Amino acid sequence: MNAVLIAVIVMLVLSLARVHVVIALALGALIGGLLGGLGFEQTVSVFSDGLGGSAPVALSYALLGAFAVAIARTGLPEVMVSAVIKLVGKSQDSRRQALSKALIFFLLVIVSCFSQNVVPIHIAFIPILIPPILKILNELKVDRRAIATILTFGLTAPYIFLPYGFGAMFHEIIAENMNENGLPIQLADIPTAMAIPTAGLVVGLLIAIFLTYRKRRTYENRALIGVKQEKQDYTRASIIVAVIAILLTLVVQTISDSMIIAALAGIIVLLAGGTLKWKEADGVVTDGMRMMAFISFVMLAASGFAAVIRETGHVDLLVDQVANIVGDSQAAAAFLMLVVGLFVTMGIGSSFATIPIIATLFVPLGMAAGFSPLAIIALIGTAGALGDAGAPASDSTLGPTAGLNADGQHNHIWDTCVPTFIHFNITLFLFGWFAAMVL
Template identity: 50%
Template sequence: MEWVVIVSVLVMTILSLFSVNVILAIIAAALTAGLTAGLSIVESIDMLVSGMGGQANTALSYILLGAFAVAINYSGITGILVNIIIRVLTGKKTMMLLALAGIASLAENLIPVHIAFIPILIPPLLKLFDDMRLDRRAVATSLTFGLKAAYIMIPAGFGLIFQNILLEGMEQNGVSFSLNQATLSMLVPGAGMIVGLLFAIFITYRKDRDPIPGSGGGEVSIETPELTNVSFTTKHTFTIIAILTALIVQIVSENLVASAMAGLAIMFVTNVVPLKKGDNIVANGVSMMGVIAFVMLVASGYGNILKEVGAVDALVEVSSNYLETSHKAGIAFILLLVGLVVTIGIGSSFGTIPILAALYVPICMTAGFSPMATAILIGTAGALGDAGSPASDSTLGPTAGLNADGNHNHIWDTCVPTFLHFNIPLFIFGWAGSLIF
């Protein structure tokens, strides 16, 4: 049973590397997990479908956030931002990449649209990237950094949700902890991600690179309007009010659906977006985010199979046999390795944290790890694999924007670069941090 996770994740990874569609790759991995665990194909499919509801809230929030992002774009305020980027950052590769990382961070913590801004903001910049001969792998790495590092380190927006999940996981398993301690513990893996980003920008992808035509398969088709000079108007003021309202609702309710609905309501009530345009706004939101939402649903079904057949528990139990005779360094290494494998398969650090907390806390307490070190291990293990997973929104989002012209490959241009530049330093910093603290 302990091999179920490893074998199924390998199937998904290998199929993805051979350019099999990510949805088909996840379904194949799910069926492999079910068959390896002794289920029939029909039973595996039933369990996959029944588990898809686990991410229904997330999928709906992505659709609504997509509609909110389309509404923001309709107001014209995105054009102002794009024009500023083009005017200020043309020819400045390093500043461009750092700015994109910063914008992605704002989408996690201040402007709660998550990945929905990427298919709006990035396609108009693709020609600029090509003229600058900017390596799109570097752009993907910068965007993924902002999407991940921000919620890992900053206790606001999505970061507040993530750290509360970590806090609840610790407390539910008998460890007294506070939000401030959770924030401090997550600065350790966050520092590793900063190192990975700087390495990618200044060393790995500093050379010029032209995109490879058709490398992305041309499956993404996003029409973008020609950019025009846009002056700040009353509509833009109401758009900013809608964004702030969505942020406040998200912080108070910790619910993305409510947040997106609040933002959309302001946009319609203030006539920034006419009601008669509502159908087009929602339809475009579905078109932009629908594939990503469905990937998350299928990934949830896959995760359900792994949990229901006890594959994750079995993997940790087998690992614990080695932990009994290991020192702290060996225990931390194995726990992080297990987290990496599990999260690559499930594709969600938010969904992985509760599973890992229930398994890791007893092991860490028995081995003598401090609460801070335990939190570092759980948070890092949950974050590991999120970058680089074909099923993760942290990789699907950047690809949705960068492959608007069909010249960016999801696996080789997003997943592989982000896996190497973030999972390696995350592992090292999380492992060292658990031993130091």
């Protein structure tokens, strides 16, 4: 019995059963470690040592949460809500509401895609942009699951296909690991190979927006966690300072490549501009950390989980078992290779970290099965990306939840992970398999 498969299945089943995802990750890691022969003490030790892997990101989210709460207190959300209400009209005209929703969807797709390639800030924009517009989404009765799929699409599709920003890093990892394992390729080949799998993500996004989540859904107009319900006082100066703080945060994130420094820069601007009072700063930071505590703890637990399943050595064993099963069938080989990628990425929570693991054996396995270099690229790239959408411990799902659950009305598993898994992993799997067959 493969410890990686069991650990991931236990984690997913417990999460779907509404067991807290941190507990699900811990129990999955424990069971996986025991089945992998690590023993109780070593499993606990590896899990504990692995917790530090996501500490910088967890702290980043906590500080970005503080920045988001501070922005909410500037009155900027009130201005945005008022502007959209004027655009929509109090008559609840369906055509104007539809146009407003389409505009918001389009802008979120553009911003989230740009966050991977043009201005590579990754998930840093979500706690800043999404919480202030929740009231707007409520006014339009937008199903937040549609927003979750839009954000996850933007966090996933661009780096898979486009060789810029994080995409350049992803493509370089694929090329380097394939070269190291005996199959030299050119970076220019990767976009060609990944075009069909990326088309699968586009199809999944269109299905989510125009079919699955097109109906109206009602949410309560709650205050953000850490922000009082009463209307926020604001002036033109406070709005200007808030906008400057947001822009500076994005610029600093791009230059420093540190969400921690970026969030601190934004908070300093709000303090210097007088919109965040010095005596209120302690409470704002505490409230922001409270809002992002769930995400931070999931990230920490996910690092421990990934450390345990890597330590068992059963990831390589899983790939070896696949090699023994497929025989000469290309269709079966492609199918099982993608299944392995799905389980490994769901467990590790990172497509970037999955590529070096699976390329070691996917290259010789693909060559033995007679796949072309382009087909092997498509299999490795797709297998690495599978699970990034839908994984409880992935940035691509934790990021959207961080923003959409700022008022406590968005469930991480059922409102982000399940929708994104259904619409993206299934289509990516099918299109990735098809790519391997035709390239």
